[in-house]
Amino acid sequence: MPDAIIQLENKFYISATSSYADDRIKILNQTDTFGIFDRWGDIKQLGEEVQGIYHQGTRFISDLEFKINNNRPLLLSSAIKEENELLSVDLTNPLIQFQEKENKTDVPKGVIYIGRSKFIRNGMCYESITLINYGAEKYDFNISIKFKADFKDIFEVRGIKREKRGEIFEITHTPQNEIIIKYKGLDEIIRTAIITLYEKPDDWEDQTNAIFHISLDPHQSKAIQYAVKFIVGDADDYTISPYNKAQDQLISDIGKSRTLFANVLTSNEQFTHWLNRSQMDLMSLLAQTQYGLYPYAGVPWYNTAFGRDGIITALETLWIAPDLARDTICFLAKNQALVENAYQDAEPGKILHETRGGELVECNEIPFKQYYGSIDSTPLFVVLCGAYYKRTANLKFIKEMWPHIEKALDWIDKYGDVDGDGFVEYQHKSINGLFNQGWKDSHDSISHSSGELAEPPIALCEVQGYVYDAKYKAAELADALDKKELATKLRKQAQQLKELFNQQFWDDETGWYVLALDGQKKACMVKSSNAGHVLYSGIADKEKAMRMKENLMKDDMFSGWGIRTLSVEEKRYNPMSYHNGSVWPHDVAIIASGFSKYFFQQEVIKLTGALFDASIFIELQRLPELFCGFYRRKGEGPTAYPVACSPQAWAVGAVFMLMEACLRMEINAIEKKIVFKQPVLPDFLNNIIIEDLVVGKGKASFELHKYKNDTGLIVKSKPADWEIYVIK
Template sequence: MSPDTIILLENKFYISANSSYADDRTKILNQTDTFGIFDRWGDIKQLGEEVQGIYHQGTRFISDLEFKVNNMRPLLLSSAVKEENELLSVDLTNPVILFVEKDNKLSIPKGEIYIGRSKFLRDGFCYETITLTNYGADKYEFQASLKFQADFKDIFEVRGIRREKRGEIFELKHTANNEIIIRYKGLDKIVRTTIITLNAKPHDWENQTTAIFHIKLKPHQSFIIQYAIKFIVGEKDYHHVMSFDKAQNQLMGDIDRYRNLFAYITTSNEQFTHWINRSLMDLKSLLAQTKFGVYPYAGVPWYNTAFGRDGIITALETLWIAPDIARDTLLFLAHNQAKVENAYQDAEPGKILHETRGGELVECNEIPFKQYYGSVDSTPLFIVLCGAYYKRTADLEFISEMWPYIEKALMWIDKYGDSDDDGFAEYSHKSVNGLFNQGWKDSHDSISHEDGELANPPIALCEVQGYIYDAKIKAAELAYALDKDKLGEKLHNEATALKKAFNERFWDEEMGWFVLALDGEKKPCKVKSSNAGHALFSGIADKDKAERLAANLLADKMFSGWGIRTLAADEKRYNPMSYHNGSVWPHDVAIIASGFSKYGFQQETMKLTGALFDASIFIDLQRLPELFCGFARRKGEGPTAYPVACSPQAWAVGAVFMLLEACLHMEINALEKKIVFKRPIVPEFLHNIIIENIKLGNKRASFELHKYKHDAGITVKEKPSDWEIYIIK
């Protein structure tokens, strides 16, 4: 296995270009460290790229799951994942079933037996109930079978990494307790176990892993098969297996506990409200419970784990409606901050996590992602989130707790981020198996010059300089709040100097653009990319340059009609079907829209909000995916799907909240106990917006915004007595 192979996979977020579970029209469930990719029948079959399965902590614990009647696959009626993303519901019926009874050839006509399947994941288990009901007029006899297999492949193996050697399955048996037990011992010496427990004893077994039931059903009689699958890593005690109903009730309780994290938003436009609600439910499904609270896992299926950059941006997108997510995210990242230099992990003291993974390959150190630090922007963004959280909540006690981690992050920026002391932060990967590019566009070909030649490291990205500027401005404010005035002044002066240097070195007057990056020889990458829009989000851009950039970002070469492309259509490496060189990413668009709003470009903010709203209407479930292709908008057609985009993806579903905040130009300032709308523009497709249950300290507020012909008004329904809510027109 060559390093180049891994780097290529890494830079494609471990997705090979021809991998496409989307073409198989799969259904996906996820819950914390477990996710399942099923076909529309509710089965798991290894077709095409062979990615279906139930995965737990980075390993595929179920690789084959098939339900049959008389050894035939049932006919599909419908299947769907429910609105809360908690349950896969499948409706099936029987094909024609031929059988012999007393030398007579008989048959069960098609469509006489209804088969309902319901399954969900919770706490390291998969639960399913299968109900078979006879809706015919005669008594019927037939067989039903359930087949289970486990290959215990690491998720990186499933996604393309080839290994010369792997562990072995050393036990496969069924027990007198209606169990199938499959055990695998990896090269990491860890035993991983799949235990399938059936609610009733099968009438027969086939090859130890197929349970067979002989079923006799009178008219309108039902037969129920239930099972639970437990996934165990290491020699742990087996957890008690709950009934399907009890486990489902507990799952719904888990979901209910997340409801109070969020404010509630309704609008006069049902489709826009549905987009908001869909995004909320998707976000809730991605919240994983850690010992530090909830953390938004990056996305399903392949990023069902904690990513630093993704978690921070999701927390920023949702800060105004769910500040507790930001708090818990900061706690998790602070306690996973790098302490020592480790080239294999791209780790340096003070650096914030890029990602964490489980599985055999990371335990064997075949890949470095158990705790991997290969991102140049997670560290400044961590400080940005700390500052934004403080302004939103005025929780100085928490900031005092975070301050040692903030100081270490600032130290990393100055000592390790700016490795050549030129005033700008650069990156170059040290891990032979790590990410080559370490900004948010981390595919291997995402940073190039105007002639298409790839940039050589160390690379100073334009958006990263903005993040560092914002981080130092916010760190200065936190220092002042903690009575560290001298440090606060120093940080503010450093930020001011960085802004001046950035606008001099990164601005290209001819292009009317901030260049994408400076390469290892300090040559500017004169490429028109969406990265420059992040300079508006951070506030590092001079006002005159911001105005010109905003106009250029919305020109036809960049604006597809659905959003801003990652790369302009006239650039050498432009490809609307690429991962980072011409596609549209909802979170990227939302960040740029937020930047437009900060500079007072409200009509431009509205244009991006309307574009993504229009895109959502064409997309299944109104769920914005990780990305979609950058083809120009065509009348009567939706955006072109990117086939391996994760969906839901946390920072994509979080985009709607940042967009709404940007349109309303809303600022929640807990330090001054006020919510201010500065010249808000209510989108033309909305007449009113109701925001309820918004958290203000230990109390809540609710209000309604109304659209008038030329401005907006507000009706306050509820608020703490010492808070003010008003509009500046």
């Protein structure tokens, strides 16, 4: 996904100028709603002006400022709580002086504690502001909370200019201490922000600045609370829960979400924290759809459903949270393209690239309401279906999904191979669509060794691997459904693709799979991380996989923090670019998983250790979407990429795929067994405990321990008809 989308000559490209890193922001998110705040808990339009509270693709609240006696308080600290549920800010007062005629006592600096606690739940943002007088005297002062709403579409915030906008209606107040701000967009949809103050203000300024007169005796405290409700469409029927009740409901929601995952504990407290943080981050991105839970791609810019991101996240977490994969499959199946639509880059059977809300998509100013410009989502959808069946043996569900799987396979054969050369390639049809349609979809991500950009139709190396994997997994599903003839046909197609691929994509001189074939069938002789995905799919010949492993781990690709997207030796290499030299955690995890399939376990351990080390240097131990590809420097962490999403689903899911790769764990529900094939634990882990892992209709718990030259297994519990064992 590009890091910022702007329109140039009717095409959407990335912009590298949308940095908000210097604003020192804090992010809260819960499915369709997220907030970008400064460290004080305020919203101020500084720098690139991206702060705000967003809901369903629109920035509702664009200004939020708390003041004490018309002064900004002094910041003590601010942090997102461990479970992502709360932004907690500690502040205190500056010196407050009064003129003698006001007959008030001056307030010394640092005697009034101000605690701000914010959270987001069900399309609402709640805040409680606690004031405590730690001074020896009674103090009187004012506090104020100012609100402003601009209702900008998220693409406007990110740089798209519009000739016309909708209309913000006159602000109204109600007897229930509500401020109602409405906006009617050019799409004729009314969007409403309802600000409810739980206590009536003493004064108002400019209709949206609520002022409270505070009087506190020594050690007396007072709380001011409010909530903001975001509504798209009809605003007549709504309820505003009290702050404490809503907070209790949020904690209950978190508890229920935890049951999706097995419990994992390790001998390394920091590694366990990385696992827990990643789990909580992923839970904050899970949206409840009518088809179940779906992992939104990332906050702030991709807080919506993306096909590729959802599938890869589900694959990363399949072993630990299989129900998420089921819901992901169901959502994508129900949003599968039915007809050809050039504006959406849609064709029958194709799986979604992304879906968005907001005024610009409703007005068809951009094509992303339901957009299908992704070359790999469709084969990966089939891969996920096959992997889910092996993990769960849920044949009933596969029968329900089979028509969608067939349509996806038909799309691969009919539409995927544009020029009939046996490979799946892309060429966008939408005038406003993405030029590049693999996971590296920025406009300059696919090039030749000369630096010249490749022209479509473009056949990416990793996509051929995904298609190969999809055909084999579809064959297994066809066997399970007693479609033997189709299974035989699919296996034959997969084998033919593997032979053709290893002939045409392999460059023996360099020992690399080329990045792509362009529209003239000219090889893009570029060393890229894409080639590592070829191992993940299993399409690589064994001896070629060995050479790829060695080359991927050389210094020009391995930065010390992970594998770069592009070799430092390439013309377009830039460690600060989005796709041409940066490091992406999900990319590294997929490559590590590929290494494990070919038993390259020492390299798996090295990649796992690199990302673990990186996590320790990063705030909250939360791996972002990507970071810069500079060489690792002693005593320093990785260099941040300023507009990386964080949390981002497939980035936080990487740790689970890495753990699975280290253990070489295979859960086969069809044969009712869990097998560890030559598992290896990193040096920093002596043991791993996995509890309440869903297997069939029961659960299993076990421990793995590292010995000098071995890894041992202790099974604590399992269903009677399941086997758990190690192959050494």
